[in-house]
Amino acid sequence: MSAYADERPERGRRARPGRGRWALAVVIVAVPLALALLGPLFAGAPGPRATSFTLGGGHWLGTDFVGRDVWRQILLGGRPVVLTALAATALGYLVALPIGLIAALTHRGWLEELLMRPLDILLAVPSLLLILLVATVFTPGAAGLALLVALANIPDAARLVRAAAAEAASRPAVEAMRMQGETWWRMGVGYVGRSILRTLAADAGIRLTGVLYLVATAAFLGVGVAPDAADWAVMVDRNRTGLFVQPWAVVVPALLIVALTTGGNLLFDAALDHARRPETKGARPEKKMGKRT
Template identity: 75%
Template sequence: MNPPKAPLRRYAPGLALVAVPLLLALLGPLFAGPPGPRSVSYTAGGGHWLGTDFAGRDTWRQVLLGGRSVVLVALAATALTYLLAVPLGLGAALTRRRWLQDLLMRPLDVLIAVPSLLLVLLVAATLTPGPAGLTVLVGMAAVPEAARVTHAAAVEIASRPAVEALRMQGESWWRTAVGYVARAMRRTLAADAGIRLTGALYLVATAAFLGVGVQPDAADWAVMVDRNRPGMFLQPWPVAVPALLVAALATGTNLLFDAAQQNRAAHPEGTAR
């Protein structure tokens, strides 16, 4: 039986926060239009209802163009994190060879001690700026923590009699790891995904703010915050609007994942298989 639908109010805060930044990120470039003449004035007026940025470009047009890079890179980086972390965690949890478990997990313990942003900055110093490189950097920076979460959840499930029964029946590693263990820990991974995606959003924005992975004059929300700071007291919108959009997207994403977990906890019979 399918679980009853959670009341809309459970999801309403998260939806309200993510709706605007997501729509701007996905659809904004379609409505940005061609670049107009640049203005030497920060103030609003002359068709620039949010004023202009440090380069005299229309702030609203930059907002429409600047979200796609942040959102798509964060989503792609999160997907890459789990593509790498889940097999690592499952492999270490299901192996009966202690040396192999140590070989897989001990290097990750060392990397966890290094701040993710520091790793991104160190590696990015040797790479050409671009969204593809930033995606790889952010995705791999989150692998150690995601792999540890996967491993911790998988170890408990792998100790169940059902897993031993599957092994005695000669079931393949894929069926045991993916068909049973991964399915049993999907709620843990779903809860962790909210944290990873939020972390990716902040890391992408911070890296762009520091000029890592993007051009210094790119249409990017984080770059807008960085490049327009000197004129913030003259014209706050080029800084305030993109900063609020990034914060709303990150906070709303966490609220949505929390609401989904609360719904599953309230109706466990609907998620059991």
């Protein structure tokens, strides 16, 4: 009985950080996501423009560099950043996942070389430089920016998928499925793909943060968005000249971008901890038996 009593406080201490991390992640992510997705519904019609970089006067966050209400720009400016980042991340994985799985499962060396070597060339070019080089040829919109960012992330994501899937692809179960004539879909997606889900989930949090950084930086440099567009990253760029006069026009959108990236990482970390918890519970009965003996 004492062994069980000794374990209970430790078990409670282990459970609390997981719940606390979930709560913290949800709170941090909820604010920028709610503003990004629901903000345009409450933005209302644009009012008359006031003097640039002023505080007060009916604008509780002041005005921006052209006299627009900062709060209204914040309500409108989150959706382009969030949707572009999510679309770019999803498109990147949509291409990188089959490339990595095929490269890990194939026994044909030439096919693996054909798939991976062109990606190595792209990987050698810095992502932001690639975006800027393409942007000099044509002016991309929001959809074009999402495609560019996805293209910049495909090589790294494909290499990670291939490395994670290589171990699962060499298991006897895969060889048995191959001998039984199972389809590639069953082997590659049904077995190998499912075995690397945790690795992909961990990578998704980091990659989404990197994509948000690229999208925000590209918007900061004027790629994919108009210079006066309602966009959090553009707000940081265009209003920085009045930082010491009207700081809210820069500080608030910058904090929202930081909260979105930080909260996203915390949310994925909490999901991984929750996924590991059944394995930890399964190991406890053996410890209890050892203590009884």
